[in-house]
Amino acid sequence: MIHPDTELRHVSPTIGHGVFATAAIPLGTIVYAFDQFEVCVAPAVYAMLDDRHLAVLDWFGYIDQHGTRILSWDHAKYVNHRCDCNTMSTGWGFEIAIRDIAAGEEITDEYGLLNIPEERPLSCGCPTCRHVLRPDDLDRYGRVWDLKVRRALTRLRDVSQPLEDLLDPATRLDLHGHLDGARPYRPVAALRCRRHDPGRPRPRRRGPAAGEVAA
Ligand SMILES: [Zn+2]
Secondary structure (H helix, E strand, O other): OEOOOEEEEEEEOOOEEEEEEOOOEOOOOEEEOOOOOOEEEOHHHHOOOOHHHHHHHHHHOEEOOOOOEEEOOOHHHHOEEOOOOOEEEOOOOOEEEOOOEOOOOEEEEOHHHOOOOOOEEOOOOOOOOOOEEOOOHHHHHHHHHHHHHHHHHOOHHHOOOOOHHHOOHHHHHHHHHHHOOOOOOOOHHHHOOOOOOOOOOOOOOOOOOOOOOOO
16 A cells, blocks of 8 residues: 555656556655555466466566565556655555655655566656666665665654554564664565576567656
8 A cells, every 4th residue: 555645647758657646755754654555466477467467467566575576556556667766665565755755746766675576767857867777786785775765664663554453463563673773674685586487488569657666
């Protein structure tokens, strides 16, 4: 589930749709949390999908550390990538605002933490654009991303958290144990999936689609 102070907007014919803040979302706010309505597709089921469902899942879904593909039921699946994103996945699975997000600003994410199995071209237009999203980006940039996440976590208890109750009890216990200094930080590398099921050949896309990687 995506933060309630967001809405879906059409960005451009090239980019498609994106998600925008309808109110200020401060640094440290949980912006996305897995919830019970999310569609979860195990590798064995993924391998059996027909091309229509495969295309949707490959485009809009993400892969968790267990290799399960997850398709959000709400507009979370339309969040675009930017290399200078304003939200980022944490090692606990939820996504957090890594800087203050102004009302009207597009919510953007780091797809390098979503276990994208293949290289994808990027055209974010951001000053520090990587131009290509690579499956091993986490190995290259994980330490930098951890610094951003850790900074955001220091504010987690200071800001309104409408999504925190969606975190499962074990995650909340571990998260708050870390914030109390009793448990270690969980690095973003915890999100890495080491078992990519190659599945079947993926359909080739003919052009840009909504939710494309900051196309
Ligand atoms: Zn970029």
